[in-house]
Amino acid sequence: MPKEGLPFFPTDKVLSQDEIVQLIQNFAEMGVSKVRITGGEPLLRTDVVDIVRRIKSVDGVNDVSITTNGLFLRKKAKALKEAGLDRLNISLDTFKPDVYKKITRGGNINQVLDGIAAAAECHFKKIKLNIVLIKGQNDDEVLDFLHYTKDHDVNVRFIEFMPIGNSLRTWQKEYVGLKNVFETCDENGLKYHPIELSGNGPSDNYQIEGYEGSFGLIHPISSKFCENCNRLRITADGYVKACLYWNEEIDIRKAIPDKQEFRRLIQKALDNKPLNHEMAMAETDRIIDKAPTWRHMSQIGG
Template identity: 35%
Template sequence: MIIPLQPTGKAADAPDLARAPAEFYRQPGPAHDSFGRRINYLRISLTDRCNFRCVYCMPEHGAHFAPRDELLTDAELLRVVRAAAQVGFEKIRLTGGEPTIRRNLLAIVAGIAATPGIREISMTTNGLRLAELAQPLRDAGLTRVNVSIDTLDPDKFRRITRGGDFARVWAGIQAAERAGLTPIKLNTVVVRGYNDEDVVALARLTLERPWQLRFIEMMPLAGVGELAEQSVVPSAEIIARLEQVYGPLQFVGWFGSDPARTYRLPGAVGTLGFISSISEPFCATCNRMRLTADGKLHLCLLRDNELDLRAALRGGASDEDLAALIRQAVWLKPWGHGLPEGIKPTLRGMSELGG
């Protein structure tokens, strides 16, 4: 069974944003949104490009990418990180597209690691280049990785990723473990008709390895919305399938702002995580914002609300101005996604947001 979260507030509790004076956003201290949530986790998309074309992330044809001069430069990105740290952001996750294809990746990681106030830098990657990059990334200051892996069947893997090489990804996971980018978390987006039958084999990995296998419900973002509507596999269905094979799962816990409810197979070394964005939203404990590769601060994964930091950066904003803008964006963060009310994101796809 899914352990439900209890909300700590609702949209009606939000203060009137128009009444907040400008000096409010320049106050010291950690940033909180209008519902009292401490927002301290920034997911940064380093690029909207990727060397895979996964069915749940990008259309097979016709994907549009931002011109390179519209993407944040390395210096601009690090300025945003410094400003975010100034208002209390402590955790950074690098995403994409695929972050390992970003030029100067190691220098970016090192620059973030050197930023006062940042205590954790992680990365979500498809793992294709991880075998060669794991140790250099660890040396630069990366803390750990999440690797996307949606099946253990090489042929099916190639179909889901539209050309991915399973052997290279598996070698990358092993290299990450050797380099100490731990705990290793493996992300599986479960798509009906593609890999819903693979969850049993994937879960088996945790019997002997100290990894967390995270099963993620597919989300209806731009470019794959029609597939998502037809192909979401609720976490409760995945758990039922696993329990038919392994017996009752042990509920380990739900930890702070981690979106995954954690379980364990009987006798397993590792754990299972269930991220149920659609069937069991976890908006009550959300602590994150997203920076797109083209410099927009995206307020909620499944809404289109954004604040343009690139315009401020290129318009002469000071570090204090940037910090105030980030604090303002945090305050404007909505309570949660609007899927129950029929509100669907149309602006960006997963490859632009990084999940």
């Protein structure tokens, strides 16, 4: 989120509940079985529980998850579980209240920690914590996050900072590679081993000996996973993005009621998907819009 904030879309620009459910039904008929609701912040929607319930009832959908900042999770965790939500990803870039307040433009970290505790009581299939490492901001807390997995059955995922919505110079100053996670383990005598977690996520996962939870590494910059990418993103205003990084979008909102046209546009998006986010500029004949996305990460979701 930029310092000056971002304007909210007018209500009529955002997909309605019925549009979302029909969209998911279309995708399910095309073979999609897993759905993740991201943001912005999905728990801001007053109908998010109903959306989860209706999506989970779609024939062919067997896994529904949400990525959230966790601020409203204590109030909604139980209802989401009862609606059929399977898994949760919670953004938590720091344990320090002052740093959290700065990162989130005023958020209260105690609300998030309470939300995580409430979610744990609901026994979701998996709870993951997303930590984007940024130099000078939270890279000194790696050990704290690793220790958090000792008594908490969560998967702490360290994510490389991506140059989305930031100048290249700013990104280069703040980027942190993930090898320091292993270095932190080694320096503190923490023995770890690779593990397999269910799901199709892009993280490499490990567990420290004797710890209840685990940690994962997501490195889109230093070790691209583009060739294994199996995701499409639909923005809140009804555009399909086949690649998170590029400004290539196709408006599919009007096609939601027309399954044939919907399928044609989704196939078009897939056909135009670059081989990877760095090579795309060299493949100008395949790219509709040859610029990085105009949307901030807070508008796209993970």
